[in-house]
Amino acid sequence: MRSILTMRDALAPALLLSALALLGAPLGCDTALPSPVASSRGDETAPRRGGTLRLATFSDVRGGLDPVGTVDGISLGAIHLIFAGLVDYDEHARVVPDLAERWDIDDGGRTYRVALRAGVTMQDGTELTADDVKRSAERALHPSTPNPVGSAFANIVGYEAYSTGKAEHLAGVVVEGRYVVAFHLEKPDSTFLQLLAMHTLRPTCKTAGDRYSDAWLACGAGPFKLLPDGWQRGTSLRLVRHDAYFRPGLPYLASVEWTFNMTPIAQRARFERDELDLARELTGADERRFLADPRWKDLGAMGSDKTIYGESMNTRMAPFDNVEIRRAVAAAVDREHQTLLQPSRMSVLTQALPLMLQDDPSFAGQRYDYTAALEHMKKAGFPYDPATRTGGWPHPIEYLIYDQGLNVYTAQLLQQDLAKIGIHIFLKMVSWAAFLAIQQRANASPMSQGNWTLDYPDPSSIFDPLFTTAAIAPEGSYNTAFYSSPRLDDLVSRAHLEMDETARKALYREANALVCDEAPWAFTYGHHTFEMRQAYVHGFAPHPVWPLDVSGVWLDHAGQALEHVLGGGLR
Amino acid sequence: MLDARARARFTRNRSAVAGTAIVAGLVIFALVGPLLASHGPLESDFAHGVGPDRMPVGPSAGFPLGADRIFRDVFARLAVAGRLSLLIAVSATLIASAIGAAVGIVAGYYEGRRFARVVSVDGILMRVIDVLLAFPFLLLVMAIGAALERTSAVTIFVILGVTGWMGIARVLRAKTMQVRSLDYVVASRALGQSAPSVMLRHVLPNVAGPLVVSATVMVAQMIVADSVLSYLGVGIAPPTPTWGRMLFEGQDYYAAAPWLVAAPATVILLAVWGFNMLGEGLRDALDPHDA
Numbered sequence: 099m100r101s102i103l104t105m106r107d108a109l110a111p112a113l114l115l116s117a118l119a120l121l122g123a124p125l126g127c128d129t130a131l132p133s134p135v136a137s138s139r140g141d142e143t144a145p146r147r148g149g150t151l152r153l154a155t156f157s158d159v160r161g162g163l164d165p166v167g168t169v170d171g172i173s174l175g176a177i178h179l180i181f182a183g184l185v186d187y188d189e190h191a192r193v194v195p196d197l198a199e200r201w202d203i204d205d206g207g208r209t210y211r212v213a214l215r216a217g218v219t220m221q222d223g224t225e226l227t228a229d230d231v232k233r234s235a236e237r238a239l240h241p242s243t244p245n246p247v248g249s250a251f252a253n254i255v256g257y258e259a260y261s262t263g264k265a266e267h268l269a270g271v272v273v274e275g276r277y278v279v280a281f282h283l284e285k286p287d288s289t290f291l292q293l294l295a296m297h298t299l300r301p302t303c304k305t306a307g308d309r310y311s312d313a314w315l316a317c318g319a320g321p322f323k324l325l326p327d328g329w330q331r332g333t334s335l336r337l338v339r340h341d342a343y344f345r346p347g348l349p350y351l352a353s354v355e356w357t358f359n360m361t362p363i364a365q366r367a368r369f370e371r372d373e374l375d376l377a378r379e380l381t382g383a384d385e386r387r388f389l390a391d392p393r394w395k396d397l398g399a400m401g402s403d404k405t406i407y408g409e410s411m412n413t414r415m416a417p418f419d420n421v422e423i424r425r426a427v428a429a430a431v432d433r434e435h436q437t438l439l440q441p442s443r444m445s446v447l448t449q450a451l452p453l454m455l456q457d458d459p460s461f462a463g464q465r466y467d468y469t470a471a472l473e474h475m476k477k478a479g480f481p482y483d484p485a486t487r488t489g490g491w492p493h494p495i496e497y498l499i500y501d502q503g504l505n506v507y508t509a510q511l512l513q514q515d516l517a518k519i520g521i522h523i524f525l526k527m528v529s530w531a532a533f534l535a536i537q538q539r540a541n542a543s544p545m546s547q548g549n550w551t552l553d554y555p556d557p558s559s560i561f562d563p564l565f566t567t568a569a570i571a572p573e574g575s576y577n578t579a580f581y582s583s584p585r586l587d588d589l590v591s592r593a594h595l596e597m598d599e600t601a602r603k604a605l606y607r608e609a610n611a612l613v614c615d616e617a618p619w620a621f622t623y624g625h626h627t628f629e630m631r632q633a634y635v636h637g638f639a640p641h642p643v644w645p646l647d648v649s650g651v652w653l654d655h656a657g658q659a660l661e662h663v664l665g666g667g668l669r
Numbered sequence: 670m671l672d673a674r675a676r677a678r679f680t681r682n683r684s685a686v687a688g689t690a691i692v693a694g695l696v697i698f699a700l701v702g703p704l705l706a707s708h709g710p711l712e713s714d715f716a717h718g719v720g721p722d723r724m725p726v727g728p729s730a731g732f733p734l735g736a737d738r739i740f741r742d743v744f745a746r747l748a749v750a751g752r753l754s755l756l757i758a759v760s761a762t763l764i765a766s767a768i769g770a771a772v773g774i775v776a777g778y779y780e781g782r783r784f785a786r787v788v789s790v791d792g793i794l795m796r797v798i799d800v801l802l803a804f805p806f807l808l809l810v811m812a813i814g815a816a817l818e819r820t821s822a823v824t825i826f827v828i829l830g831v832t833g834w835m836g837i838a839r840v841l842r843a844k845t846m847q848v849r850s851l852d853y854v855v856a857s858r859a860l861g862q863s864a865p866s867v868m869l870r871h872v873l874p875n876v877a878g879p880l881v882v883s884a885t886v887m888v889a890q891m892i893v894a895d896s897v898l899s900y901l902g903v904g905i906a907p908p909t910p911t912w913g914r915m916l917f918e919g920q921d922y923y924a925a926a927p928w929l930v931a932a933p934a935t936v937i938l939l940a941v942w943g944f945n946m947l948g949e950g951l952r953d954a955l956d957p958h959d960a
Contacts, residue, residue, distance in 0.1 A: 362921065363920065363921065363923075381921035381922070382738075382921070383724070383921060383922040383924065383925035383926060384921075384924065384925065386722065386723075386724065386925065387924065387925055390722070435713070435715055438715070438719060438723055438740070439738065439739070441723045501902035506907055506918075507738060507739050507918075509907070510739055510907055510908045511713065511739055513908060514711070514712065514713060524906070525906045525907055525908070526819065526906065527902055527906050527907075
């Protein structure tokens, strides 16, 4: 049978297409950016009420919207909007009261007493009391709750008995009045306020009951609430304003809406067409285009540098059970080259602490030093001669990667760097879920990329989960290097007990130096977010801790129906 | 295989000649390209590959097709990827053709016959083909690719070959059914030649034309399949270059560095187009009545 369209008919357009593609490349043809969509009222600064903030992500809510369950970057942003905490972080990452009116620390750091604001209305219409705080804490830490970070609260008196089912209630959380609740700790803990600011113990509505349930509709005291049909799994999430939110006048937005599983390219295209209000996942190339355009440049905002990346080396597997090999890797990685992949978002990282926590500019940490790397290989017993390309570690090493983000590219740069010191890695690509499972399993993967975003802005949020012996588990180990050092454990433990900030910082400096020297990770780069907004989006700034904070955002989009100008008409 | 008249028909067919030229050009590019490149396909050049804005440099004397996002020579990678893609596509096609020819000829030869009055070889083989065709080809290949511990060129072309033979089997079954009733085939059977001997000596040479045509077109399909696998991350692992992977890696940069997409897209387009035109040209030359 003959096709209706002959090959000759198809020849001309196909040739034209090829020619255009080939011609376009040398000319470096570029698509011009449209102008930002301006505010309808020019420079007027009085906030307006109403409108929907439209967001998108290439990801999805992998965990849930319950603060006591597994969370991810997307769900954490939504949880922060649905649930208010007793304390929270301000725009400088300092712990400040939120549902709490104030707090007192007694017994040398063993008791944290919190006085709640009176008259806070939860999203189910009931008033928040100290009983809700205790009930929410017990729900979060009950053994039947799938809480991956429950052990972070092991210092609360009675946790052991309660988490093993031997006690009916959590003895260390005591209701001392309708609006007063006290947390009693076994030992002083300088990080306890940071833990309270996390999502886990945020008060839940009475509808949550005493025990975790998959079927519960997330409900808290935050500025936005979830309606029964608000979360279409795999598709979208819509939160609407909690009208009785305890901060008068806030939030301004009527709703916030995420669309899931949208590629960064599609996000950029929709943002340019004014179908998204914020572009939060621009590719490095697109980001550079926006920043190079004077019309857009000032509408971009960098987030804080709270994520660290590095090469995690399994210290229980050869050849990384040899500290000199690890030191060789740490010295062989050219971090400047890796940051070229996304210069505006990546910064060279030579130590365990992300940029926002670094307080010692004189600390050298791990540096690229090719000569030193070769020397470490020699000390390890595997000298490598670059001239003849002989020697080095004799076996290829599997390096685990997943096909997402930049790790495929940094892995290839690492491959080139390590080949220069006689270490040959081959890349094994797996899905993200498989990557996590294998990386966090003992003796399963010799080397892979590690990354960690601070749960709270304190060095303990790095050292505790990533490098202490307590963080090692046969499965699901956050300590992916399976690194165990009694000295580090002691330093971290002492830092927890230390209430003096200066002495505490000194302990963490020592821990930092130790981890850099023994190199369970070769630290490579820090990463921060970059977000581009349309000109009509006001009051937006990346939060130093939370993935998203839009409680003060307002829109002035001519095309969207807004309720009224704030002022006399606002409750 | 091409007699004088067929050769004449082929050379008069401009699209067939263009297809031949494109395929020959790609083969030459794949063989010679890496020798002409000033960089290795796996090495980053931070001295010359990084532009003033820290973007990969565009096409230039040192980088004829520009640099990729980790500053490697796109020209060198494209040529090396061409070797792999062509090797995989041709090898997979050979495997698929061998299996498809065997199944198709046997099914066509025994069509309408039942052994022990019950078993129909043709019926069984055709139902097997129906079942296999019911699986979406790429989905099946991706599932196998994802299940493998480590993929190499050999695993890819074996997977593509053993999952892609059904179309050829159907074509050759139909052609065999025509050929088996021709006088010389009937005569050879009457003279006592065994069935395998008849199929090998008389049927196969007479269905070679359709087999070659189908195989040539199949090379184009295999190039696309290999590119799709690489694009989706279940092909050969980086840093080994493949056309599909290069396309994937370049897509984020298509507005700022269009050569990263244009180069692999163009060669995939040319390869598919060239093999299709060559296949159609062969069909027209070998079997003008069908054309």
